[in-house]
Amino acid sequence: MTDSRIAKAQLGAGGPEVGVQGLGCMGMSFAYGPTDTEEARATLERALELGVTLYDTADAYGQGENERFLAPFFAAHRDEVVIATKFALTIPPEDPTRRIIRNDAPYIRQAVEASLKRLDVDVIDLYYMHRRDVNVPIEETVGAMAELVREGKVKQLGLSEVTAGELRAAQTVHPIAAVQSEWSLFSRDIEASVVPAARELGVPLVPYSPLGRGFLTGSFANAEKDLTAGDFRRQQPRFTGDNAATNAALLEPIRAVAKAHDASVGQIALAWVHQQAAVHGLTVVPIPGTRRRTRVEENTAATRVTLTGAELAALDAIAAKVAGSRYADMTFSSAGRE
Numbered sequence: 001m002t003d004s005r006i007a008k009a010q011l012g013a014g015g016p017e018v019g020v021q022g023l024g025c026m027g028m029s030f031a032y033g034p035t036d037t038e039e040a041r042a043t044l045e046r047a048l049e050l051g052v053t054l055y056d057t058a059d060a061y062g063q064g065e066n067e068r069f070l071a072p073f074f075a076a077h078r079d080e081v082v083i084a085t086k087f088a089l090t091i092p093p094e095d096p097t098r099r100i101i102r103n104d105a106p107y108i109r110q111a112v113e114a115s116l117k118r119l120d121v122d123v124i125d126l127y128y129m130h131r132r133d134v135n136v137p138i139e140e141t142v143g144a145m146a147e148l149v150r151e152g153k154v155k156q157l158g159l160s161e162v163t164a165g166e167l168r169a170a171q172t173v174h175p176i177a178a179v180q181s182e183w184s185l186f187s188r189d190i191e192a193s194v195v196p197a198a199r200e201l202g203v204p205l206v207p208y209s210p211l212g213r214g215f216l217t218g219s220f221a222n223a224e225k226d227l228t229a230g231d232f233r234r235q236q237p238r239f240t241g242d243n244a245a246t247n248a249a250l251l252e253p254i255r256a257v258a259k260a261h262d263a264s265v266g267q268i269a270l271a272w273v274h275q276q277a278a279v280h281g282l283t284v285v286p287i288p289g290t291r292r293r294t295r296v297e298e299n300t301a302a303t304r305v306t307l308t309g310a311e312l313a314a315l316d317a318i319a320a321k322v323a324g325s326r327y328a329d330m331t332f333s334s335a336g337r338e
């Protein structure tokens with residue numbers, strides 16, 4: 001145990017304690033260009049040493065490849081880690097811009113068996129509905145997920161990118177241990193109704209893309225120019241064309257705060273997300289994604305940065321100025337259905 005270990009938070013009533021920052025593993029196999037797999041494996045180990053225990057994946061990440069990649073790490077540390085994976089989404093390799101969403105009971109049963117097999121575990125700690133299929137009542141979907149809890153295949157249930165109404169309806173069927181949605185200095189739409197509903201129901205928030213998919217670290221300024229072919233971010237409205245230049249300029253106030261704390265821009269972006277727990281009165285466990293040891297050290301250290309009220313106010317002003325939506329097709333987000 002070193003003093004660089006992060007604090008803990010509880011995931012859902014009666015749920016496990018996890019490190020207050022999790023690790024997003026998606027980029028290790030999917031979406032963000034080529035990966036050095038040895039460094040990615042070392043990153044998983046380093047994260048655990050630093051107190052990160054919630055590891056986030058999904059069946060859709062590389063069509064199961066990400067779950068398979070993580071299996072040896074989970075096998076080596078089964079009692080120390082909380083495994084979160086997701087169903088609902090298929091991204092056909094022949095057309096990576098397409099999204100097929102299914103929430104029906106037979107599909108869920110098939111998906112969970114496939115994830116258990118790829119992860120090589122008997123039980124998934126936290127099983128999320130990744131995206132909402134509006135053709136299936138949420139009560140039916142959560143009912144099917146609750147069956148998996150009763151059968152011992154899954155311990156806790158989560159929902160990703162749900163509206164406040166969907167969360168409330170789901171909670172009448174089975175306790176929801178976490179809502180996973182995009183939340184960052186650039187993406188604050190969930191504060192309108194999802195966050196208040198989660199607070200009221202006592203459901204923790206697991207913010208994904210808390211570093212704005214890397215943009216909030218200042219490590220790239222224009223996805224088309226700076227990122228490799230096939231990188232998902234090259235299709236994102238915020239990181240391309242004139243929007244990219246507008247948004248890069250928005251990092252200036254973050255740089256000013258970073259300088260005052262002798263911290264990096266990314267650490268301030270993460271500290272802001274962590275501090276939303278106190279601002280909104282709920283548990284917040286962000287899952288920044290990285291494939292590099294030095295970055296997981298940097299990101300976990302952000303849990304020890306405390307922003308002043310004036311700094312929070314300066315940072316709060318940024319989101320309204322962001323150019324471009326967080327998805328090219330906003331029906332893919334909860335905000336697109338509210």
Ligand SMILES: NC(=O)c1ccc[n+]([C@@H]2O[C@H](COP(=O)([O-])OP(=O)(O)OC[C@H]3O[C@@H](n4cnc5c(N)ncnc54)[C@H](OP(=O)(O)O)[C@@H]3O)[C@@H](O)[C@H]2O)c1
Pocket residue numbers: 023024025026027032056057130160161180181207208209210211212213214215217219266287288289290291292295296298299
């Ligand atoms: N539920 C959903 O629909 C959904 C959607 C998207 C993501 N997620 C989950 O959320 C996780 C995190 O989101 P995300 O990966 O999209 O975005 P993110 O965490 O906001 O940013 C990840 C990007 O930032 C870079 N990065 C990380 N730490 C850095 C640092 N200290 N300095 C410079 N660059 C840094 C990473 O590069 P390197 O990897 O090269 O370090 C990667 O390109 C994913 O891994 C996934 O598990 C869920």
